Amino acid sequence: MEIKQAIEALGALAQETRLEVFRLLVTAGPEGLPAGEIAESLGAPASTLSFHLAYLSRAGLVVSRRESRSIIYSANFDGMRGLLDFLTQDCCKGRPEMCSPLVEPKPAAAARRAKTC
Numbered sequence: 001m002e003i004k005q006a007i008e009a010l011g012a013l014a015q016e017t018r019l020e021v022f023r024l025l026v027t028a029g030p031e032g033l034p035a036g037e038i039a040e041s042l043g044a045p046a047s048t049l050s051f052h053l054a055y056l057s058r059a060g061l062v063v064s065r066r067e068s069r070s071i072i073y074s075a076n077f078d079g080m081r082g083l084l085d086f087l088t089q090d091c092c093k094g095r096p097e098m099c100s101p102l103v104e105p106k107p108a109a110a111a112r113r114a115k116t117c
Helices: 003-013 016-031 035-042 046-058 077-088 106-116
Strands: 062-067 070-075
Touching: 003 016, 003 046, 003 077, 016 035, 016 046, 016 062, 016 070, 035 046, 035 070, 046 062, 070 077
Parallel strands: none
Antiparallel strands: 062 070
């Protein structure tokens, strides 16, 4: 990922509604969600949501597909990985293990928190 792409992606996520949309789509997984369900979940008007989805799409963080009469949106996991890779490519002066793993399975994270509490 180039620096301009990273700036665009980070800028897209630097707004509350877009960050909420992106996190909702990450949670939904590759199956994604119809636009109406996203709007309902976030309590956002359709026109506002359309603007934010288009912004996330231009930033490479969201993809869409048509299924019958619905448009299904999902997180672009390749775009997300590209951004994370860009942010951590020179992690800790050549010690990438300091940044790994970026995502832990939920049971492992919960078990670790339980041990530290």
